[in-house]
Amino acid sequence: MSQAIGCIDDCTGITSRGVENAATPWIKELYKKLINPNPENAETFARPKERCREMLNTTYVECSEENWDGYGARPVSDASLFESVRFINELPSYLPAPSDISADPDGHITMEWRNPRGLIFAMSFSGTGEVYYAGLLGVNKPRGTSYFINSIPKDLIEKIQSVGL
Amino acid sequence: MPNCKISRFVFTNAWMRANGSVKWNAFMPSEKNPRPSVFRIDGLTEEDVWNIGVNVAGKPSGRDLKGRADLFEQDVINVRLHLENTPEPPRHAEIVGWSPDKADNMSKAQELAHISKGYYFLK
Numbered sequence: 001m002s003q004a005i006g007c008i009d010d011c012t013g014i015t016s017r018g019v020e021n022a023a024t025p026w027i028k029e030l031y032k033k034l035i036n037p038n039p040e041n042a043e044t045f046a047r048p049k050e051r052c053r054e055m056l057n058t059t060y061v062e063c064s065e066e067n068w069d070g071y072g073a074r075p076v077s078d079a080s081l082f083e084s085v086r087f088i089n090e091l092p093s094y095l096p097a098p099s100d101i102s103a104d105p106d107g108h109i110t111m112e113w114r115n116p117r118g119l120i121f122a123m124s125f126s127g128t129g130e131v132y133y134a135g136l137l138g139v140n141k142p143r144g145t146s147y148f149i150n151s152i153p154k155d156l157i158e159k160i161q162s163v164g165l
Numbered sequence: 166m167p168n169c170k171i172s173r174f175v176f177t178n179a180w181m182r183a184n185g186s187v188k189w190n191a192f193m194p195s196e197k198n199p200r201p202s203v204f205r206i207d208g209l210t211e212e213d214v215w216n217i218g219v220n221v222a223g224k225p226s227g228r229d230l231k232g233r234a235d236l237f238e239q240d241v242i243n244v245r246l247h248l249e250n251t252p253e254p255p256r257h258a259e260i261v262g263w264s265p266d267k268a269d270n271m272s273k274a275q276e277l278a279h280i281s282k283g284y285y286f287l288k
Contacts, residue, residue: 062179070176070226072197102179102188105195106267112188120275122189124267134271136279143268 048097052088055101056081056109063103074107079127083148084109087125090152096165108132113163121163123156137162167239171203171248171258173281174218176228186283187234192260192274200259203248206235215286221254234281244273 062068063076084101091097098111104124112122121135125148133156134143140162146153173191175181180191194201204222206214218230238248246262263270 059179062177067227068177069180069191070174070223070228071195071202073195074197100182100188102190104190104193105198106193110190118279120189120279122271122275124271132267132271134268134275136272136275141272141276143272145268 049088049091052097052101053085055098056084056088059101059103059109063107068103069105071105073103073105076103076109077107077127080107080109080125081127083125083127083129084111087111087148087152092152092157095157095160096163099165113160113165115163115165117164119163121159131156133159135159135163166207167237167242169238170206171236171238171241172206172214172218173201173203173234173236174222174230175232175234176223176226176230178231181232181285182283184283185232185285187232187278187281189271189275189278191234192277194260194263194270199263200249200261203258203260205256205258217256218286221257230286232283232285234278234283236277236281240277240280244276246273 060076060081063073066075067073068075088097096113099114100112102110102112104110108124108126110122110124112120114120119135119137121137121142122133124132126132129147129149131146131148132144133146135141137159142159146156148156173187175187175191180188182188192201202222204214204217206217209217214233215230218233223230241248241260246260248258249261250258263273
């Protein structure tokens, strides 16, 4: 029987349980590339990004089983996890790191930026490149779908900035 | 009754914040659970409410109760959703009227979470 909580990557703190269980070696390779795109320069990872990876790990462990919410939620998908890790890796240093990371009952990882005045902006990573977003930014309540393929779209960057962290 | 108080029970730490408030994800519908479940709690003591969480909502879930979010039926109506009672169990209702668009639902769930008052379950 496989362990519920598998090995934790020393550099990122992200569990590789799902990857260790995967039968296909290319998934393992892809995962390694995503969590540490530049291994020679690992010490340059900013602390906020390390914290994000810890939150991703916690969410993945908490939400990796069927029915993790008690209401029939799907396990967090590997595709959504990879996409989220890639997003964190791509996050420019001038942008704040997410305040919180969680999961939706459909198995998507979510990231949230929240300021003390209650402004909030959140994204949900489908794992297919489609990113759903919504926010409560004062009188503005932006919502929609964007696409994270190679780089973070400009509209998402602007909305993260508008939280005012 | 629009001024009826309702509770959404939470069975995962992933949806609880350190300050006891409940994250918006807790209100999200999904393919498997398109009508998020709540209980009407008017006239109940705190102990009664937690008992519903543990023994009525918690039993079928097979998971331990972590907390709950309280709000009013009017709060649900204000985001263009509504409650539908179910025959069983008593006091049980479901939040219905969700959109097929996930981003719309995230926005509504955020408003519900924002207006709700969250509590950790202390055993």
